[in-house]
Structure formats: structure tokens, C-alpha cells
Amino acid sequence: MVCLVSFDLLKKRALSFLRDARVDLENGDYDLVLFHVEQFAQLYSKYLMYRRIGDYPKTHSLIRLLRDLTKIYGDCGLKELLNEYLEALYLLEESYISSRYLPREYDRDIASRVLNLSEKLLEVFKCLEVSS
Numbered sequence: 271m272v273c274l275v276s277f278d279l280l281k282k283r284a285l286s287f288l289r290d291a292r293v294d295l296e297n298g299d300y301d302l303v304l305f306h307v308e309q310f311a312q313l314y315s316k317y318l319m320y321r322r323i324g325d326y327p328k329t330h331s332l333i334r335l336l337r338d339l340t341k342i343y344g345d346c347g348l349k350e351l352l353n354e355y356l357e358a359l360y361l362l363e364e365s366y367i368s369s370r371y372l373p374r375e376y377d378r379d380i381a382s383r384v385l386n387l388s389e390k391l392l393e394v395f396k397c398l399e400v401s402s
Contacts, residue, residue: 283313284310284312284313300375314395319338332362347397
């Protein structure tokens, strides 16, 4: 069982990954932007789930986590975000796997788009957090 301290640590680390993604874009580390955005979204999703139900699925599938969040919390625009950015979310899942096993590079345009998505996710996450 996750203790209360690590529960809050999930959110803190998620926000640190988002901060790192912003710095990565400035430094031209575009592959790391995707990796850090994926980690941000994964950890914040798990934080929100733990906050509401006391646990979270032991998965690395960002799309599954986001879909589960809509079932647990309701909406706050998350369903629309999932529909609109489904391809980008699959790309984030791929970047997570690629970062460990396959060398893959992304360009500034993709990194910027993904970072923009992360800002939209952050807005939704904050809305879900307040609604609980």
C-alpha cells in the first residue's frame, strides 16, 4: 500500500517532469520532452486515482490511465481531450517504450505540440483535483 507521503510525492514528481519537459524544449532535447511529458501525465493520473480510490492500476499505459480517470472522476473535458489527441497520446506511450529500448529522435515541432498537450492535460488534472 502506498503511504500518504508518497501519494503527494506522485504529484510533486509529475510537476517536476513537466518542468523538465519545458527545459528540454529550450535545450533542444526533443526526445526527452516526450519522455518527460509522458511521465508527467502518467504520475499525475496515478496521483489523482490514488487520491480518489486509494490505489491505481500498475500499468504504464497512459491511455488506459486517462480512460480510467474519466470513469472515476467524470469529465472536466478529459473525454474530448482523449478524442482530439488520441494519436499524440499513442505517440507518448511509444516514446516511453522507445526511451528504454529503441533509439528514436523527434523534432521541435512534435515536441512543441506534445508540450502544448501537456499544458491542456494539466488544466484538466487541476479541474479533476478540485472536483474531488
